[in-house]
Amino acid sequence: MNRDTYTDIPVKANLSGEAEIPGSKSITNRALIISALATGKSVLRNALESIDTQVARTCLEQLGIGISLNGTDYTITGNGGKFKPCNDILYVENAGTMARFLIPLLLAGQGEYTLDGNARMRQRPLKDLLESLRAGGCKLTDINGTGCLPLKITAGGFPGGRMEISGRNSSQYISALMMGAPLAQRDLEIIIQDGLVSHTYVEMTAQVMAAFGADVDMSQAGRIFIPKKRRFSPREYVIEADASSASYFFAAAAITRGRVKVKNIFRNSLQGDLKMLDVLEQMGCEVVYGADGITVQGGSLRAVDVNMNTMSDVAPTVAAVALFAEGQTRIWDAENMRIKECDRISAVCTEFRKTGAQIEELRDGFVITGNSAKTGAVFETYDDHRMAMALSLIGLRIPGVRVLDPGCTAKTFPDYFDVLFRLIASSP
Numbered sequence: 215m216n217r218d219t220y221t222d223i224p225v226k227a228n229l230s231g232e233a234e235i236p237g238s239k240s241i242t243n244r245a246l247i248i249s250a251l252a253t254g255k256s257v258l259r260n261a262l263e264s265i266d267t268q269v270a271r272t273c274l275e276q277l278g279i280g281i282s283l284n285g286t287d288y289t290i291t292g293n294g295g296k297f298k299p300c301n302d303i304l305y306v307e308n309a310g311t312m313a314r315f316l317i318p319l320l321l322a323g324q325g326e327y328t329l330d331g332n333a334r335m336r337q338r339p340l341k342d343l344l345e346s347l348r349a350g351g352c353k354l355t356d357i358n359g360t361g362c363l364p365l366k367i368t369a370g371g372f373p374g375g376r377m378e379i380s381g382r383n384s385s386q387y388i389s390a391l392m393m394g395a396p397l398a399q400r401d402l403e404i405i406i407q408d409g410l411v412s413h414t415y416v417e418m419t420a421q422v423m424a425a426f427g428a429d430v431d432m433s434q435a436g437r438i439f440i441p442k443k444r445r446f447s448p449r450e451y452v453i454e455a456d457a458s459s460a461s462y463f464f465a466a467a468a469i470t471r472g473r474v475k476v477k478n479i480f481r482n483s484l485q486g487d488l489k490m491l492d493v494l495e496q497m498g499c500e501v502v503y504g505a506d507g508i509t510v511q512g513g514s515l516r517a518v519d520v521n522m523n524t525m526s527d528v529a530p531t532v533a534a535v536a537l538f539a540e541g542q543t544r545i546w547d548a549e550n551m552r553i554k555e556c557d558r559i560s561a562v563c564t565e566f567r568k569t570g571a572q573i574e575e576l577r578d579g580f581v582i583t584g585n586s587a588k589t590g591a592v593f594e595t596y597d598d599h600r601m602a603m604a605l606s607l608i609g610l611r612i613p614g615v616r617v618l619d620p621g622c623t624a625k626t627f628p629d630y631f632d633v634l635f636r637l638i639a640s641s642p
């Protein structure tokens with residue numbers, strides 16, 4: 215992390231205005247992969263340009279896929295998943311999506327591939343996915359024996375068939391298997407064992423796949439069935455604004471008792487993180503779902519008790535709001551926050567305490583005492599975009615907040631601080 219750069223956050227009451235948020239990371243990376251597997255030209259509109267999606271484009275280009283950019287529109291020439299051999303390392307930085315999504319596809323490629331990531335991605339698990347694929351006969355070598363990257367993938371086909379996999383640690387494993395379905399040698403039947411975290415992302419995968427012509431049957435709980443050799447069809451596809459990125463602006467309205475509209479995102483979103491709006495409603499905000507976006511009006515804030523299993527990416531955002539709510543907020547059932555860009559449970563507790571706030575660390579979340587923060591602080595951000603964005607919100611209410619390494623938001627939202635400061639400057 216770069217401790218030499220920082221951003222100071224100005225206090226602002228009643229923040230009001232409109233924010234334009236870039237496209238969804240999760241949908242962009244799914245649509246990129248699916249377009250690469252289709253045969254022919256697809257156009258993705260309002261795609262996200264950020265480190266996580268650049269990583270996706272670079273890896274796909276290394277595998278022989280043509281991708282051109284025009285602003286936020288991508289044109290992808292898919293080749294039916296006939297990926298070319300690649301001697302260079304496929305480097306995913308710290309993009310969990312790409313670290314997981316590429317594995318089944320590379321198995322169906324040619325020769326041997328090496329997949330690697332940054333120091334943190336080398337600690338984030340792949341084990342459940344590797345075990346499930348190895349049980350189907352796939353050759354996958356975790357080079358350091360850690361169950362993580364770097365990984366050597368020996369292409370020998372993506373077998374499909376009945377695949378059992380744990381869904382406890384990450385839903386990305388399940389999405390990865392699903393998107394490999396058109397390359398599978400047999401019908402793909404995924405049996406999810408011991409629960410499924412972040413399940414709305416699996417539904418998102420099914421919906422984006424269906425938009426490109428796939429047939430995904432999720433009618434039975436814990437089972438996903440996708441018939442073999444049903445190819446993706448190329449198409450033009452519009453990507454909605456990123457709900458996790460939008461969460462900081464909704465929260466800013468809540469914290470400052472302002473009124474903020476985020477454009478290009480709607481009630482019927484594919485993104486489960488939008489459900490944080492229900493949490494803000496419970497906390498006392500008003501939410502208006504409009505024809506061109508969603509508006510949050512801040513109110514008098516009260517604490518909540520909330521299970522964040524399906525939307526752990528926005529748990530640090532809700533935690534920042536809880537700091538200004540009356541009563542004790544408990545955020546729980548989100549243990550996999552510990553295996554994200556940093557251990558977000560521990561990091562939120564450490565940083566919030568710098569303000570004098572009372573926060574109790576749980577195994578799977580935290581308990582925050584509202585209105586307990588007293589002073590500004592210099593916040594570390596752990597090379598984690600969501601830590602930087604969530605912590606910045608505290609500075610809207612408490613003077614003297616400095617966020618270190620603001621550039622780390624580039625993982626999913628390179629212009630976050632510009633958008634925030636523009637909104638502050640234009641607010642009455």
Ligand SMILES: O=C(O)C1=C[C@@H](OP(=O)(O)O)[C@@H](O)[C@H](O)C1
Pocket residue numbers: 239240241310311383384385386389411412415526527550
């Ligand atoms: O599939 C996806 O696009 C994602 C799934 C979630 O991860 P987990 O399933 O590991 O919780 C989420 O945290 C991540 O930011 C994106």
Ligand SMILES: C=C(OP(=O)(O)O)C(=O)O
Pocket residue numbers: 308309310311312527554555600626
């Ligand atoms: C956890 C995240 O990302 P990923 O798992 O895709 O790296 C995130 O964006 O908060």
